[in-house]
Amino acid sequence: MISRELYKEAVKRTLSFFEKAGIVLTDEEKGNVEVADFGLNDLYNTGLELVTYLNTDRVCAKELVLFPHQRCPEHRHPAFGSYIGKEETFRCRWGEVYLYVDGKPTENRNAKEKEGVYTVFHEIVLRPGEQYTLSPNTKHWFEAGSEGAVVSEFSTPSFDEKDIFTDPAIERAPRVE
Amino acid sequence: MISRELYKEAVKRTLSFFEKAGIVLTDEEKGNVEVADFGLNDLYNTGLELVTYLNTDRVCAKELVLFPHQRCPEHRHPAFGSYIGKEETFRCRWGEVYLYVDGKPTENRNAKEKEGVYTVFHEIVLRPGEQYTLSPNTKHWFEAGSEGAVVSEFSTPSFDEKDIFTDPAIERAPRVE
Ligand SMILES: [Zn+2]
Ligand SMILES: [Zn+2]
Numbered sequence: 001m002i003s004r005e006l007y008k009e010a011v012k013r014t015l016s017f018f019e020k021a022g023i024v025l026t027d028e029e030k031g032n033v034e035v036a037d038f039g040l041n042d043l044y045n046t047g048l049e050l051v052t053y054l055n056t057d058r059v060c061a062k063e064l065v066l067f068p069h070q071r072c073p074e075h076r077h078p079a080f081g082s083y084i085g086k087e088e089t090f091r092c093r094w095g096e097v098y099l100y101v102d103g104k105p106t107e108n109r110n111a112k113e114k115e116g117v118y119t120v121f122h123e124i125v126l127r128p129g130e131q132y133t134l135s136p137n138t139k140h141w142f143e144a145g146s147e148g149a150v151v152s153e154f155s156t157p158s159f160d161e162k163d164i165f166t167d168p169a170i171e172r173a174p175r176v177e
Numbered sequence: 178m179i180s181r182e183l184y185k186e187a188v189k190r191t192l193s194f195f196e197k198a199g200i201v202l203t204d205e206e207k208g209n210v211e212v213a214d215f216g217l218n219d220l221y222n223t224g225l226e227l228v229t230y231l232n233t234d235r236v237c238a239k240e241l242v243l244f245p246h247q248r249c250p251e252h253r254h255p256a257f258g259s260y261i262g263k264e265e266t267f268r269c270r271w272g273e274v275y276l277y278v279d280g281k282p283t284e285n286r287n288a289k290e291k292e293g294v295y296t297v298f299h300e301i302v303l304r305p306g307e308q309y310t311l312s313p314n315t316k317h318w319f320e321a322g323s324e325g326a327v328v329s330e331f332s333t334p335s336f337d338e339k340d341i342f343t344d345p346a347i348e349r350a351p352r353v354e
Contacts, residue, residue, distance in 0.1 A: 025306050061266070087233065133233065154236055
């Protein structure tokens with residue numbers, strides 16, 4: 001549950017990151033910033049801010065903001081019905097982001113995982129201009145560096161309600177009080 | 178046919194537009210800027226500069242540059258084989274772009290069409306943050322304003338060689354001398 005006050009504060013901060021990154025939004029988009037705390041009530045540690053540019057039945061594009069050291073929790077995008085699952089590319093535009101996927105766990109990782117809950121620890125560092133593509137159903141989580149990060153997401157359609165999170169405490173649908 | 182000299186000049190100019198728009202590219206991307214004159218030998222009037230971020234079998238994302246008053250010629254993205262055709266969204270990031278599609282011809286248009294060749298003249302003005310989505314096989318052309326433009330393209334996969342141009346003089350594959 002996100003209080004109105006926290007929501008407003010997070011939106012304001014989100015817009016300041018887009019401004020720093022030189023990303024221009026329409027007034028309508030500014031009024032539709034999504035603030036996700038994944039039901040954990042700990043937004044500044046585990047959370048994500050985003051604007052969805054488009055989400056048709058074929059293509060989706062979003063602009064994400066992560067505050068300093070803010071983390072998007074481990075999840076995957078499974079197949080369902082006739083949909084083979086979401087393919088997702090993250091392109092860092094500003095700041096630095098650490099992306100974790102399956103593979104040999106990286107030693108001395110930049111981000112701190114939620115001990116005992118997350119399961120993938122192979123680190124990919126994305127600096128501005130760098131990007132990484134995830135196949136459907138690939139477990140992943142990511143965290144911003146000390147400056148925060150702005151990340152473009154290019155993907156097949158998003159169905160957030162179908163995402164599967166590793167942490168059983170999580171619910172994706174945002175609830176604003 | 179684009180001479181080496183013109184190609185180098187156009188790339189340098191393209192990179193200066195990305196810089197003005199605050200868009201960061203990797204060195205590899207900077208070395209892979211595509212300069213298309215569509216075989217018309219008139220790059221600064223009819224041409225397009227672009228970087229392809231990704232083009233998988235499901236998603237494509239590109240960053241386009243148009244120099245001042247430079248025009249991407251009228252074309253459409255048809256279906257072929259099992260592919261229902263490219264769906265394409267243009268999002269203006271910097272500058273101003275005039276997009277033309279089928280519909281009531283706009284009076285006092287910002288761009289000058291190639292008289293007698295182009296066929297669609299309904300104008301959509303895109304300023305930073307504004308975007309427009311085109312269904313497959315929709316005829317379109319676009320031109321930058323007096324400052325030039327930087328435009329993000331989010332789409333289904335690109336198969337440039339399948340594009341159909343209205344002007345019979347056009348060939349899409351770039352040839353650098
Ligand atoms: Zn994801
Ligand atoms: Zn097109």
